[in-house]
Amino acid sequence: MNAEPNLPIPISYTAGSYFIFSIDAVTYLRREHHICGVLSGTLPQIPQQNVFLGLPLELMAEEARLLVEKGVACIVDEVNVQTDGMKALMEADRQRYLQELQAQGTQVMQMQASRKEQQREEALKKIEEKKAAQAAKKKASQPPPPPETPATDSTTKDDEAVVGLFAGDRKQQQQQGPDQSSSRRPSTAIASHAMGITPATSHSLLPLEPSAQHKLPLPAVPSSYPLFAHLHSEGYFLSPGLRFGCQYLAYPGDPLRFHSHFLVVSTGWHEELDLMEIIAGGRLGTGVKKGFLIGGADETTSDLESREADDVRTFSIEWAGM
């Protein structure tokens, strides 16, 4: 998993969200840049399952902005990339792509056919072995002949049925069903049908490097961005704070290894601060063994030019226990 992706990593901007579709990029960003994001991909057929999510990785706007500012990533207008990419596709390319798909389908079919053949041979061998063993037994003790091994027969049939289901070729299977013991012809006929392949990605169709015209400017970020960038620069891993009713959760290391240290809430420099919020945050933070961290960009130097990027004041609040 040490594959380093090509920089800058394209971040797909779709419907107001930022996504990363490459697992190499995801692991690289987590390892090198402390950006975890949130896995958001589920199975198309089971969208309710939301426990084990996979690619794509969804990034907060702050995370996307930070990566772009670091020069690690760039924002790509995914919709335009897809539509323009498809339009720009040459007819010859299209044909080649379709042929490739068909070739893949045929290959899969052949693999399945050969596996089926192998399974059948194994099953037959088993039956013959059993027969031989029974014959030997008969010779030895002469017991009443048992029924003709229905169990093994049915299992082989079941196996075949499963394979047949995947092959989508029930007729062939039914045909083979009764005469499986007699005819052992290799099923070359099946291989002639190519399986339909639905490609999961559009990688080979679209250019890997997004062209300049599809790149978007810096993502718009909420006013809490200075605090986000400040904490990130101090080595904290930040994740959305919905679970604890705050803006961010700050982890001192990878969230898989550490509990979070802070519930982070950003506030404007002159924004009115309700003391009740401090108490509530401090109480909740202490209740879940975390600190409550409040902070924001220092705006005492009103000159935007002279202001340092990292001019952020933070305060951590804990219940005093008295």
Add this chain to the structure above:
Amino acid sequence: MTTKTPTKPPQPSALTNLIAASPSTSAPSDPLAASTLQILHNLQHQHLWTSLQTHEIELPVPKKDTPSSSASPPASSPATTTTTTTTTTTQYLISGIPPHHVYIHPDEQLYMLQRGLRETDIELERLFVLPAVQGQSWSLARLAAVFDSLPGGEGRPAASAAAGTDIEGSEGDKAAKLAEYYEYREKASLTKEWGGKRILLAMVDRMMGGDGTVVYYIVQEGAVKPRQN
């Protein structure tokens, strides 16, 4: 029992007497001064703090463009932030010595544990308390100004000097360890390894009846890891 004579009003509470009699506050009618005294009273008699003092600090107040904007938009444009800080308000601070350590940084605790030092071995320090009232207008700028007005070292070098003379006689080993601790603590206060400046935020509620409860929260500058995690 029926009242024959008009009953006398009940005796004013000790706290009311204290507030009424306080000569220290410049304007006795100042509600903030009164709640400061209330918190001081609470510290003195409920939490048994000693050598309590009140301090007055002047905080710059930015001109408010939008009055009472509790739900002001978070995106503060540069135009509103260039407020001229001409006026100041008085903010009170209380300082005192608690009967035991109110806060010990987790790393500091580990350091002490490794050297077999107990909490009671360490000299108590003067801690600043920021009195606040529910409903009072606070902002990050104001909180930062309070922290900026605090003395830097919090009198730590003095503590180390006192420790050197104090415990010399009892056990040489422990004294050496304590000296080592104080020395390291001075270093840690520079690197902010054991947290930066800290203050105790005390808040009273005067709106919901004001039952006399004072809540205390430790506020520290910077990201200081929580004590239990």
